[in-house]
Amino acid sequence: MYVTALNIITGTSLTEYLMGIRGYVILTSHLGYLLEGALLTLKITALSVAFGMLLGLFFGLFKMSGSRILRFLAAVYIDFFRGTPLFVQILLMYFGVLPLVLTETSPFQAAVITCSLNSGAYIAEIVRAGIQAVDKGQMEAARSLGMNHVQAMWLVILPQAYKIVIPPLINEFIMLLKDTSLVSTIAAEELTHRGRLVYSTYYEAVWVWGGVAMIYLIMTKVLSILGDYVERRLATE
Amino acid sequence: MIEVRDLHKSFGHLKVLKGINCHIAPREVVCVIGPSGSGKSTFLRCINQLEQVDSGQIFIDGQELTNPKTDINKVRQQLGMVFQLFNLFPHRTTLQNITMAPIRIKGMKKQDAEDMAIELLRKVGLVDKASVFPAQLSGGQKQRVAIARALAMQPKAMLFDEPTSSLDPEMVGEVLAVMKDLAFEGMTMVVVTHEMGFAREVSDRVFFMDEGLIVEEGLPSQIFDDPQNPRTQSFLSKVL
Numbered sequence: 001m002y003v004t005a006l007n008i009i010t011g012t013s014l015t016e017y018l019m020g021i022r023g024y025v026i027l028t029s030h031l032g033y034l035l036e037g038a039l040l041t042l043k044i045t046a047l048s049v050a051f052g053m054l055l056g057l058f059f060g061l062f063k064m065s066g067s068r069i070l071r072f073l074a075a076v077y078i079d080f081f082r083g084t085p086l087f088v089q090i091l092l093m094y095f096g097v098l099p100l101v102l103t104e105t106s107p108f109q110a111a112v113i114t115c116s117l118n119s120g121a122y123i124a125e126i127v128r129a130g131i132q133a134v135d136k137g138q139m140e141a142a143r144s145l146g147m148n149h150v151q152a153m154w155l156v157i158l159p160q161a162y163k164i165v166i167p168p169l170i171n172e173f174i175m176l177l178k179d180t181s182l183v184s185t186i187a188a189e190e191l192t193h194r195g196r197l198v199y200s201t202y203y204e205a206v207w208v209w210g211g212v213a214m215i216y217l218i219m220t221k222v223l224s225i226l227g228d229y230v231e232r233r234l235a236t237e
Numbered sequence: 238m239i240e241v242r243d244l245h246k247s248f249g250h251l252k253v254l255k256g257i258n259c260h261i262a263p264r265e266v267v268c269v270i271g272p273s274g275s276g277k278s279t280f281l282r283c284i285n286q287l288e289q290v291d292s293g294q295i296f297i298d299g300q301e302l303t304n305p306k307t308d309i310n311k312v313r314q315q316l317g318m319v320f321q322l323f324n325l326f327p328h329r330t331t332l333q334n335i336t337m338a339p340i341r342i343k344g345m346k347k348q349d350a351e352d353m354a355i356e357l358l359r360k361v362g363l364v365d366k367a368s369v370f371p372a373q374l375s376g377g378q379k380q381r382v383a384i385a386r387a388l389a390m391q392p393k394a395m396l397f398d399e400p401t402s403s404l405d406p407e408m409v410g411e412v413l414a415v416m417k418d419l420a421f422e423g424m425t426m427v428v429v430t431h432e433m434g435f436a437r438e439v440s441d442r443v444f445f446m447d448e449g450l451i452v453e454e455g456l457p458s459q460i461f462d463d464p465q466n467p468r469t470q471s472f473l474s475k476v477l
Contacts, residue, residue, distance in 0.1 A: 140287050141324035141383075145338040145390055146314035155341060159328045 023207030030198045031211070037194035038215050044108070044190060045177045048115035052176070053169075055116065056123025061153070063128050074124065081121035087182050090114045094186040107188035111180065119176045126172065130165035131157055163234050170227035174220050181216075191215060238263045238394060238425050239284060244293035246279055253279045255449035257293070261394075264423045268436035268457075271446035272472055277429045278321075280446065281398050284427065285316045298393065314342065317387030321399040323379040325371040331358070331382050332367040335389045343390070350389075357385040361415050377408030381415055394425035401432055433476060437461050445469045 062074035081089065094110035102109075134157050142152035184193035195212035199205060244257040253276045261267050269277045282288045284295060286302060286309055295302040297312055326334050335354035339345040345353075358364045361381040371379055380400055387395060397416065401409045413435050420426055420439050430436055436443055436457060443460040445453040445468075453466040461477070464470045 135324070137320060137322055137324035138326065141318075141320060141326070143310075144285055144287065144313060144316070144318035144320075145386070146310050146342050147338065148310050151341060155337060156326055160326075 022202075023204040026198070026202045026204050027207045027211045030208075034191060034194050034198065034212065034215060037189060037191040038219065040108075040188070041177065041180050041190040041192075042219065044111050044115060044180045044183065044188070045173065047112045048119050048176060048180075049173050051112070051116035052119030052123050052172075055120025056127050059120060059124035060127025060131065063124060064131065066149075078121045078124050081118050082125075086114070086118050086179055087185065089118060090183055090186060107183065107186045110186060111183035111188045111190075115176060115180060115183070118179075119172060122172050122175075123169065126165055126168045127161070129168075130161040133164045134160045166234060167227065167231055170223065170230070174223050174227075177220055177223065178216060238265070238298060239427070240294075240296040241284070242294040242296075244280070244283060244295065245291045246276075246283055246288060247291060253449055254283065254290075257449075257451060259444065259451060259454070261425065261427060263393075263425055265442065266420045266424075266426045266440045267428070267442050267444060268440040269427065269429045269444045269446055270431070270433065270436055270460075270472075271444075271452075275446045276449045277446050278398050281396050281427060281429050284396055285313050285318055287318075310342075314390050315393045317384075317390060317392035317395040319380070319383050319387055319395065319397045319400045321402050323371075323376075323383045323403075325374075325379055325383055325386070327371050330368050330370055331363065331374070334371070334382060335386045338386070339389050354385070354389060357388055358382075360388075360418070361385050362411075375408060376404045377411045380404065380408075380412045384412075384415055384419075388419075394427070395419065397426065397428040397430070399429050399431065401430070431476070433461070433473075445472065447472070 059074045059077055062070040063078070065071055065074075090110065093114040094105065094107065098105040098110055098113070131153075138156050138160065139152055142156040143149075147155065180190060181192035183190060184196060187193060191212060195208055199208040202208070239259075239261040241257050241259050244254050245252075246254040257276075257280055259267075269280065271277050279288055283290050284297075284302075286295075290303060293303065297315060300312060301307060302309070302312055326337070329337060332351060332354050335357060336345075336347070336350040339350045339353065340347055355364060355367065358367055361384060363378060363381055363385070366374060366378060366382070371382070374382065384395075384400075400416070401412050404412065409432065413432060416426070416428070416435070417439055428436075428440070438457075440457050442454060443457050444451045445460060445464075445466070447468050453460065453464065453469045460469065461473065464473055
């Protein structure tokens, strides 16, 4: 009797009405759980970016080195990690490579290692482009003063290249943050993985996945605002 | 001081230097003139190995530069180079531009290097610009700082690669004045230039280059007033 009355007034059945509230309640009651996942997402991203920058710096320099062996090594590394899907790299690392070298492996470890190697390859190309964008007269001036190649790189070229490199680097961070969602496949308990757990318990697709998407959006937005700020600071220097 | 024997250099198929021979004595000022594309700049850049030579020998103070065993960085410290486009380090102040190499390469104390840099800036008339970044300097000022930077390594000779060619006309004079002072102090100098007035007035000898060779050389008065080679005559008739 009541149900029929509600049906007539709102045009929705009570079941539908309650289902809407249900999704909202499920999302809000699991928000803490999802945010913990987001924290792990940030942790994987931050570590991978740090290691990736180190890898990228060295392999970027190797790519331009006078040594043929170093150039070849860098080319193989960069080609492999840019030329194959990150998803496949994660599976290969977690199920294939890591068990060969380590007795105990964790999804977190595999996630950080794979994402570091992957972003390192992209950052290597960013570093190379940045160095090549520095006027070649700078290297000549440094060398003409008697600096060797390493001194000239370190004292003259890199301090100028880093400004050129920062905008694409921040872009790479944002890409990487989103790409860490792929490690959910090896059950690293980051945001996407936790989203999947909540979803498969309650089947509230719009609320759960919409909420997960929003959390990603907030994180990437904060990063890009930070990036704009840094860029502006550098421009005025 | 600088000796060059049968120097050859090509870029791909293009032969730029086709056998340069010369000997430059200590305290001598040599100006290299000639049409663009004649190989003047390449010749100068070969002297401190910014370009690798194909064949031939270069000696600096009896040390063979073209010998692979020679420590090229050591020899380059004895040769100051000034570029057409200044090539100051934009991320460092004027003072730091000058002190960087003495501190980092020679291991000079920071205080000593700064004292010397101030002295050099006084010499080029820019003491008041010590803490300024290159972007805030005019072209002429940049080039004077570049000269001071090269002098800071206390080189035995200075190489100038068209030092006034990218300057506004009113700034050419201030740079040439600094170079003139340097010449009168007895610095060995090789100057690639289009400033014929400077070449005539300051140089001890003039090289005229065309198509990768030193076609004619002599005292400035000989080259400018009584050129023997028809190519020299034709070039000078166009520029004078």
